[in-house]
Amino acid sequence: MTYCLGILLPVGLVLASDSRSNAGIDQVTRVSKLAIIQAAGERVVFIQSAGNLATTQAVVSRVRQSAGAGVEGQDVLATKSMFDVAAIVGARLREVMAHDQRYVQPYGDATAAFLVSGQVAGEAPRLFQVYAAGNFIEATERAAFLQIGETKYGKPILDRALTHRSSLDEAAKLALLSFDATIRSNLSVGPPIDLIRYETDTLAVDRLETLGEDNVYWRQLGRAYSKGLAALVARLPAPPPGRA
Amino acid sequence: MTYCLGILLPVGLVLASDSRSNAGIDQVTRVSKLAIIQAAGERVVFIQSAGNLATTQAVVSRVRQSAGAGVEGQDVLATKSMFDVAAIVGARLREVMAHDQRYVQPYGDATAAFLVSGQVAGEAPRLFQVYAAGNFIEATERAAFLQIGETKYGKPILDRALTHRSSLDEAAKLALLSFDATIRSNLSVGPPIDLIRYETDTLAVDRLETLGEDNVYWRQLGRAYSKGLAALVARLPAPPPGRA
Numbered sequence: 101m102t103y104c105l106g107i108l109l110p111v112g113l114v115l116a117s118d119s120r121s122n123a124g125i126d127q128v129t130r131v132s133k134l135a136i137i138q139a140a141g142e143r144v145v146f147i148q149s150a151g152n153l154a155t156t157q158a159v160v161s162r163v164r165q166s167a168g169a170g171v172e173g174q175d176v177l178a179t180k181s182m183f184d185v186a187a188i189v190g191a192r193l194r195e196v197m198a199h200d201q202r203y204v205q206p207y208g209d210a211t212a213a214f215l216v217s218g219q220v221a222g223e224a225p226r227l228f229q230v231y232a233a234g235n236f237i238e239a240t241e242r243a244a245f246l247q248i249g250e251t252k253y254g255k256p257i258l259d260r261a262l263t264h265r266s267s268l269d270e271a272a273k274l275a276l277l278s279f280d281a282t283i284r285s286n287l288s289v290g291p292p293i294d295l296i297r298y299e300t301d302t303l304a305v306d307r308l309e310t311l312g313e314d315n316v317y318w319r320q321l322g323r324a325y326s327k328g329l330a331a332l333v334a335r336l337p338a339p340p341p342g343r344a
Numbered sequence: 345m346t347y348c349l350g351i352l353l354p355v356g357l358v359l360a361s362d363s364r365s366n367a368g369i370d371q372v373t374r375v376s377k378l379a380i381i382q383a384a385g386e387r388v389v390f391i392q393s394a395g396n397l398a399t400t401q402a403v404v405s406r407v408r409q410s411a412g413a414g415v416e417g418q419d420v421l422a423t424k425s426m427f428d429v430a431a432i433v434g435a436r437l438r439e440v441m442a443h444d445q446r447y448v449q450p451y452g453d454a455t456a457a458f459l460v461s462g463q464v465a466g467e468a469p470r471l472f473q474v475y476a477a478g479n480f481i482e483a484t485e486r487a488a489f490l491q492i493g494e495t496k497y498g499k500p501i502l503d504r505a506l507t508h509r510s511s512l513d514e515a516a517k518l519a520l521l522s523f524d525a526t527i528r529s530n531l532s533v534g535p536p537i538d539l540i541r542y543e544t545d546t547l548a549v550d551r552l553e554t555l556g557e558d559n560v561y562w563r564q565l566g567r568a569y570s571k572g573l574a575a576l577v578a579r580l581p582a583p584p585p586g587r588a
Contacts, residue, residue: 252496256525
């Protein structure tokens with residue numbers, strides 16, 4: 101399992117992906133699930149992946165190979181919009197599924213899902229979720245975050261504390277706390293975590309952080325949050341006594 | 345969907361169940377998912393249900409009808425232990441499944457799960473989770489809570505803040521915050537919430553509370569928690585700047 105999170109804000113994008121891949125508990129490796137394709141000053145494209153690793157790698161490799169080649173409908177560096185980039189990822193996913201699915205089926209699930217985000221000069225940053233079917237949805241002001249993979253454990257803290265007015269740093273803290281909640285509850289999601297804070301109109305990746313298990317900030321954040329949460333709960337009033 | 349939570353502590357039990365039942369989004373009703381069977385001063389038995397409503401009601405009705413009749417292996421008021429009570433619920437579930445499953449299959453899922461808890465004089469309080477297969481597990485000191493139904497959204501706060509040393513009131517606050525997280529994220533779980541705080545060795549239900557949507561405490565708790573959480577996150581340090 102994987103957990104990938106994308107947050108869309110007026111001030112930019114915050115993206116976080118775990119790096120654990122497993123094909124059974126005895127075959128655990130680290131795989132980056134965040135791909136970056138950019139033409140600095142003109143556009144930056146992020147692709148986060150969840151699902152069958154062969155499928156996601158095949159899709160990302162195909163997208164990368166065509167980037168810059170200038171073929172319309174295939175080149176993510178030549179589209180007019182991020183919408184067209186999401187459509188390319190969806191189309192590549194359909195190709196890979198058509199190519200592999202029936203061979204994989206006897207052994208397991210070949211499907212995959214993606215978060216596709218970034219900014220093309222002239223547009224605001226955009227964030228899309230590409231489904232296993234290759235179609236996709238876009239984050240809007242009312243749904244400022246999208247998730248793929250193991251999504252449930254990390255959702256409550258975002259529902260509670262993330263707002264459209266959050267800063268990149270605030271959203272990054274919430275993203276990491278969302279990962280901390282997921283990692284505590286699900287062994288198959290684990291560090292290192294790739295974290296991107298992309299500031300609107302910079303049109304280049306200026307802040308990429310990889311937080312490993314032994315990262316001091318990562319450890320302190322989880323500990324300080326748990327401690328603060330216990331203190332907060334202690335301050336809340338107790339439920340009224342029940343009727344006998 | 346349903347969410348039921350059972351917490352086992354040295355000081356007693358905290359149980360919480362939502363009351364929403366739906367067979368499709370246009371057929372939503374309120375159904376108590378917490379049954380109480382007791383012989384005050386000698387034992388108290390709690391059964392929380394999730395899954396197919398016809399199945400769970402059939403199981404609870406069969407258990408109730410046999411209570412006090414004195415037939416060994418059927419009477420939850422005549423067992424030596426809570427372990428034997430859990431075994432009776434599992435056996436009744438297998439009977440109902442054998443009776444109904446093949447008829448229900450064309451229309452949907454007939455399965456169900458239960459939390460069975462309480463105290464029999466001479467034993468400490470105990471808490472069991474009865475699986476759809478009718479077998480069951482018991483909560484121990486290291487796994488102080490069990491959940492059935494929509495379990496994921498409400499798990500992180502329990503993982504973080506619940507300890508074996510929590511008081512009944514602290515555990516009750518955490519149980520309600522766990523429900524608040526679930527209700528925010530999943531429309532099919534909803535108030536009113538039945539809440540039990542059972543104090544070890546009282547051998548009677550002395551504190552039962554039903555918190556509806558308009559319950560003042562319920563509303564204030566969620567609001568105060570969200571506010572406190574936002575303040576807590578604001579106080580945490582920001583992630584270190586990334587490598588360019």
